[in-house]
Amino acid sequence: MxxxxxxxxxxxxxxxxxxxxxxxxxxxxPVPPPREVLTFRGCTPAGPLREAVSRPGETTALLGNGYVEASDDTQVGWWELVDAVVLAHHPSRYDPSLVDVLVGAGVNGAGGGGFTRSGPSRFELFLGNNVSAGQCLRVDGLLASRQAPxxxxxxxxxxxxxxxxxxxxxxxxxxxxxxxxxxxxxxxxxxxxxxxxxxxxxxxxxxxxxxxxxxxxxxxxxxxxPSPAARPVWESWYQGVPTVPNQWAPYSSQGRSAWLRLALQARRPRRPDLSGGVHHLDGRFVTDVPGLHCAMGEALAGPGGYFGWGWDAFRDCLCGGFGLTAPFTLVWHDADIARQAPAAAVFASDGLLSYVEEIVQILEDAGVTVVLA
Structure with a gap:
């Protein structure tokens, strides 16, 4: 059984x-949600959205998946965006220093069904790995009623x-x-x-x-x-927690994300955190964000190990409770592969650093010595 x-x-x-x-x-x-057109009004764009609306002579740009969070003093709601695309943008009618952005996306409103705008509200767009893409004064079309998937x-x-x-x-x-x-x-x-x-x-x-x-x-x-892309990953883990490094490497980004979820579930029993020593990250296969965290988990917790699935979870792991805390040394071999791969193009929390640079900064801020080899 x-x-x-x-x-x-x-x-x-x-x-x-x-x-x-x-x-x-x-x-x-999952069945993709129907496509809709939303108008983000009075935006202060950041990160990937700022880059998208700053390209000279271009009005369209791919944003990928993300979500919109709406909040006021008493309530919070969120709407998932699937395959979001900037269709147009122009100076805002509220303030020429702000931007109105027309976005096409599949919209899943399961988390925002109870939100009602009864006063001043804040709308924030998050993309990719929970990266803030800026705040807006309102989002036309967001609060519409939708059928459950x-x-x-x-x-x-x-x-x-x-x-x-x-x-x-x-x-x-x-x-x-x-x-x-x-x-x-x-x-x-x-x-x-x-x-x-x-x-x-x-x-x-x-x-x-x-x-x-x-x-x-x-x-x-x-x-x-799990996605069908996760099936071969589950078949591999069915044999037991991996004992050989880089078994995650042949999988797609979806498969690597599934690997991280199984690694989190299989995390070793809690024990006192250790510190010190030199840990080696094999960067040869770090070609996307999930791959970066698969490699990081193996470097810091062994084959099949878990040490975060995104930069925020990674930061939490460094705070303790996952078997290892600073100070220690991380030698990141073949770091140039991650710098040149799609992982390097993902904007981090403040929109100024690449994802790889942000991870290095998080490590150094926590007291880790990082050697890029």
Missing amino acids: KYLLVREDDEGEEELWGRCANVEGLFVD AKIPMELIGCEPTERLLSALRGPRKWERDWAELWALDRTGQVMAHPAVGLGIDGARPSVFGGTLIDITLTDGGANR
Whole structure:
């Protein structure tokens, strides 16, 4: 059995609902949200947005994925932007020193549905790895009502149900709005990941595996399922936590991001932080941001190790609790590859440094000696 269906009971204790041999529909790409046009008015652009609106003679630019955060004194909301593109920009009608920016993007408003503008509000655009791209006075079209994304079902195959799951199958309507976790196990029985799945049940039948096992269709397999690009990564980790360096290197950026999520789940038990020593980062395969953090995790925590998945998480890891704290020395071999790769083009928190430069600065500010070799 490779999967466990687990739910918290009323006392917050984890309760086993069933064991399953396999799952169909675990690896899916989410249905992209419909494209919309938003007008960001009265903006003070920063980072990648400032670069986009500063190019002479160009009105369009690619921004990629990100989100808009709206806040006032009493509430906060956020809207995910998928494949955002600058369509036009011009001086703002509010103040010629500010900019109005027309942006096309897929908009997912699941986090902003309850936000209502009842007074002065702040709107901030974040891109890439939570990089601020500036603040605006308002965003026309952002607060429109939107339909929830379509649910994608999931098949639990070859399940050995507990009495709790059998009870739910007898009264499925009761559980339509409830959630559980699907624990994916490696071959040693360790939990690799535990995505949330809906408990709405669309049907159950005798399993193709025979015997007393059953196959179950869940109406909603959850919004945070791994991408199909993650499947070979999961197959690799199914054999156990990696023991050989650079096993992440052949994967795409999506695969490397999946690697980081599994590395976080597999993080070693907490122990007192160590400091000192010389650690070596193999930079030969650092060609994107996820690759940088895969290599950093291995340099500081060994093969399959985790030490942050983005610059903010990386900063948190340096504060302690992840096995290593400054002072220590990091020798970054083949650093020029990261400088020349797409990782170097990602703007960091203040929009002035490249992503690689920002990571080096974070290390040095924390008391780490960085040697770029």
